[in-house]
Amino acid sequence: MSLLTVKNLGVTFRQDGAEIPAVKGVSFKVGKGETVALVGESGSGKSVSALSTVSLLPESATITGSVTYDDQQMVGASDKLLRKVRGNDISFIFQEPMTSLNPLHTLEKQLRESIELHQGLEGDAVRKRIIELLERVGIPDPETRIKSYPHQLSGGQRQRVMIAMALANDPDLLIADEPTTALDVTIQAQILDLLADLKASEGMSMLFITHDLGIVRKIADRVYVMKDGEIVEEGRTEELFANPRHPYTKMLLSAQASGHPEPVAQDAPEIASTEDLRIWFPIQRGFLRRTVGHIKAVNAATLSVRAGETVGIVGESGSGKTTLALAVMRLISSDGQIVFLGDNIQGWKSRELRRLRRDMQIVFQDPYGSLSPRMTCAEIITEGLDVHGIPSGKSREELVRDIMIEVGLDPTTMHRYPHEFSGGQRQRIAIARAMILRPKLLVLDEPTSALDMTVQQQIVKLLRDLQKKYGLAYLFISHDLRVVRALAHKVMVMKSGDVVEQGDVDQVFDAPETDYTKALMAAAFDIEVADGASM
Template sequence: MGEAVLSVRNLHVRFRTGDGILHAVKGIDLDVPAGETVAIVGESGSGKSQTMMSVMGLLATNGWAEGSVRYRGQELVGLSPEKLNAYRGSKLTMIFQEPMTSLDPLYRIGNQLALPLMAHSKMGKAAARKRAIELLELVRIPDPARRIDAYPHEMSGGQRQRVMIAMALANNPDVLIADEPTTALDVTVQAQILELLRDLQQRLGMSIVFITHDLGIVRRFADRTYVLKRGEVVESGNTGDIFASPKHPYTQMLIDAEPQGRKEPVPADAPVVMEARNIQVTFALEKNLFGKVTRILRAVDDVSFAVRSGETVGIVGESGSGKSTLGRAILKLQPASGMLRFEDRSLMPLDRSGMRPLRRHLQLVFQDPFGSLSPRMTAGEIVTEGLLVHEPSIPRKERDRRAAQAFEEVQLDPAWRNRFPHEFSGGQRQRIAIARAMILHPKLVVLDEPTSALDRSVQKEIVELLRNLQKAHGLAYVFISHDLAVVRALSDEIMVMKTGKVVERGSAEEIFERPREAYTRDLIAAAFLAERGNAATGSQPLVS
């Protein structure tokens, strides 16, 4: 191991909560050598993100760090924000899991890239803009001179993550901390981002700290690995050695973790809950001087399907395939044309007020539980928010009782309902989001990438939870995901989407065992590349 650029010794991180002091990180030692990639892995709540948030001085206001964090010999723990700013954003930078919540939706990409350049390198506006274009070119954004004036919502998930990488690289940092930077991306874009990071590391000579739950990525990407459990390092060493012969049972469990089993078939007489026919969603891309649309995008193009009580229809495809847009369209959250029927009612003629009584039966669980949960509300208030809309007459005591019941149903301690979202792990926040949907006793739930931000062992738990809730309540699921292992474990039927169209559909067994389309075969190959990697050697190509 070379000389350490970043050294952590006896690091403790604690948070004041309504239930007392939470000891999140317990005496961690960690070294980041120059030019190497160090992975920090572990389940949600293991302390991996909080370790690096404390390094950057970005802990929540109710948290504090003790111990030593040294960057090239300079102690960072205890520095004032003003003194820390001399290092973070320039020598130490960080990219986060969800770029859409990290980028300001009101500012153009170029303006956001220019800010760290103007703050740390003291550039003027013109020089900062020129450098921003160079950075976009560096991270392989096409036509950077034009895209620099785009807003975040005008870019795909992969492009937004490239912008975040560009922002982190703006001042040529020594250490880049990447906190789950690929989990929100489909498998093909994920491979591109990893290839980009490796290329940039070799060209710029920086160190990378890679926080992730995806051990397939760790195996292919990291030089050294630290395994965290409940705030403590239980195993560390050369990545190849850890995968070839893991010494700790927890490490072995993480390596072996994957959603298991297959879903029970739906009875033949199960009633249809939702039927969609010839659904189309279009967006105007360009208009002429007279306001006439001259170019459109068919985000969803003539899609038809039905989902029955107790059935799960899985929808898979790359970013931009239209799968999330289709999910919003069938819930009448996105204008669309075609036929849409919920039980015995046609939904297309209904306006907002007409849809309101049906909303409790049609629920949505989002990809990013932290972004979808209000930080100003307690978990109990979040879960019961729908009751205030759909059952406003019930007393507060009854709402609280039902909140406790909902917490139990998603296997969370009811006593935790007075905590705030930032006091929960990612997997726990997703359970809260599921409880918020389930408390209204829906009939159809659209789950939009509900497990992509979770580690494998927690994914396994969430899949089992969703199965149990479906069986107990006869729920119909539309499950949108790029994680084919999870889709396979949960779905009866799978639709494969590409550029707005369904290119293949069939049972889970048919799609995975006998895919007909080359596009489907490519998705499956990319998805399972990491899972089928050579654990003995640790060597894997980044792109299949």
């Protein structure tokens, strides 16, 4: 029996006097106790379709067609009916919990608001319900944690809190919009297991929105594939994966980072190395700010990266991956040896380091957050030239045009602003900003985690091509082990600040030695890894 039925759904947005279609004649169903996946790339209309079910779109949107929930028409429904259904019968989990949770309120206050609004409970009864919900989603020590603020939790814990909020009123339908995209593979596996358990125990229906077909295979009963606002294919999960019919579905299924980088030359010089690098942050208390302990972010890390070589650094959030890379670039303080281009730069002053800065650059995870919305593409790309100077022989505009072509961007767009580019294009701008200085070392901090699989594949190819052409050394930080395998020569596995395993990428992936590495591989590749077993 169908719980949610969408027929011929159309959504247009009014912008500058024009009507822009986002969803065109979409129809799908979610049965009771069923998990249905909406899949497709960014901009395909997945999230707009889901938000339309309870009219959560802005006033600039026009919704046509029919959406019936439990035989009630949602399109054009009264505010009273929509308020009753939203958060009570139909709940949402969104992609980024840090932006969905209020940073100024404790977990107790945020969960209390929903429960008091919909269930009418008060006082101790509400507190008891909150603790019960946090226990159900696997938050440790919930009686203490309810006084915590969102920033005091890990990414996985924040997502669990979002799930607790969504479940607070025992909804019949849970709409999960990319709920695991930014999570580590082990946390992602835990969240998916939790959702599957809740579905089984509560008899809950789920509409799961994602661009990751690997997740769909694990969790969905049926799949609808969306492209350019339309559904191009649908079917039971097993059938669709085994016999995709539409070219777009086939492309999505094949869009995974694969292959291997070019081998490193035998005589390739060492670009950077560390020996017994330690990064401890002091914990200071009292009026005199005495040091009473340390947060041990990185303990005795030793690594080496040569020209044309990629060292992948993997591990869960909080393992010390990014902290280690920032220390190598001397952006944070550390103890131990750091050698860059033959010099031990540990202890160098800012003025001494300045001449090395053009040789060490970084590309961040979120290209939108790391690009100034007030600067044009050309201004962003040439930021480094303003500091380090323009090489002789070419004008600034020529340099921008050349580097944009090299990273696969149209140089006629150089005067546009970041919001006018797609996610993949913004990441190419970030790479161009780093590459225009012709660095020797490039730190890549989760550069593909927020991108669609097809765009991710393109960025991996671009990074390989740039490395081959310029002999770049990469420190590649990622929780996506498939991308690491496609790009890295060596891999370092970190856990709680310790390097627990490192070696050639095939050796570590095919025959992991530590239990932690085996758990990472099992979560990433959905397998059981035994001692010495090959993947």
